[in-house]
Amino acid sequence: MMCSPIPVLDAHGHLRLRVRFPYKTEPEQMLEVMDALNIEALAVTASLACWNDVPSGNAEVNDVLRKHGKRFRGYITVNPHVPGEALRELERWSHFHNPPLIKVHPGAHQCPVNSPKYDAVWDYADQTGAIVLVHTWDSHPMCGPLMFPPIAKAHPRASILLGHSGVTWRGYEQAQDAAVAAPNLYLELSGSQRNRTMLERCVNRLGAERIVYGSDMPALDPAGTLADVFTAEITDEDKEMILRFNFLRLLGES
């Protein structure tokens, strides 16, 4: 069985993904997979929160953190459409992690990431030095990577993870362009389109310290992106930064 030679920190996970074709997605069943691959901890958002009901979804995260706090970190997911709810949720679940982990899903919530509806969230993230994981997609009108530099520059204390790094080859190019423009933008690697040589290009252009491993488990199999990192033609030190130490540093746990 393939297994990571170092304990991995995974910046992109979900709880109870019940869409499409769920199979053994309970947290305890995810831990079986994490143990086999040597994934030490997984930062999760509730799928229910991403797609529909933020307060109930964040409560699911709270339950899992109570039960398996060493193995999971919790993102607080926000919905920009309900007036006042985002800040209420950020305060309600502020015990999840310090600095806060915030999940923004502009595609699912159908709200452009640069909408004024998100202003309070970005201000909160800047004030607290939060890590904000945002779903991105190549040229997407809600969350294309090139929408992010102005947001990142206006909120320099926030660390913004470009979830999936735009996914496609062109999306990755856009994510790199964005990260060059703003030092607090990071590439997060989860995704189903693993183009050959792309990770090497990102490391060469940005440096490995701007890239974090994420799986999107239990949507995607964590082994796919892991194997891409393991076998990329970059140094072992770069791989260790991507798989563990960069996210550890952002979490303030190093």
Next chain:
Amino acid sequence: MSRFSNESIFGEATDWSVWDVNVRVGPSGPNGHLGMHTPALLAEMSRFFIQKAVAGHWTGLEYDANVGNEKLAAIHEERLIPAWTPLPDTESISQLVRRKPSAVRLMPRNPNHSWTVTSWCAGELLDYLAQHRIVTLVAREDIEWESLVNVLENFPQLPLVLLDIGYRFDHYIQPLLRRFPSLHFESSTYLAYRQLENLVDRCGPDRLLYGSRLPLFTAATSLGVLASARISDNARLAIAGGNLRRLLDAVTVGGAK
């Protein structure tokens, strides 16, 4: 040796006899930065312990079927099993027959090929492929689900391998696998969490063929998912190459096994 070396990570794959059903060779227009000629492709296959691959020629897939087939014919490499690009007209079928094919890749929706898999258009071609059990590859984006069903109903002996299926279509593929014994699919984009395990639990391991999608994708992803799947060793060996070899062994014409 680095603890991240391919041998450390995938060492067990050396014993799997990995045969890859989804590879392209040659130059590419839209993916020119990723195209590979034969020596580089073989080196990349070796890096991931892939012994042999069914390979289409990008010139045929993107541009002209006959030009691509001529380029494919000029590659004399026993590790690459040609996937010829057929067209449904009589002259093209005659050319295909002369090549004694083991595998073909259909590209009906490519505007440079532009045909339909319906019997009134491609019946003669599909009948020939089915009669000789020629391994027939077609990407999901190149065939509508209902057209696929029509082909499987009308040509039940045709060993059809659906490529690039993605990871969101188990509600489609699993019922079709149960209904059509000749349907198979490949693994390069079948990357959802515990998806291989789920498939093997529900449908068995015999209908999934290992595919990398080289040189577009890194082979690491599909190999990593296969290497870590919680399935039996026999199931892993079947997916890695046994199923493809079984299909190729059943071809009744052709020579490039």
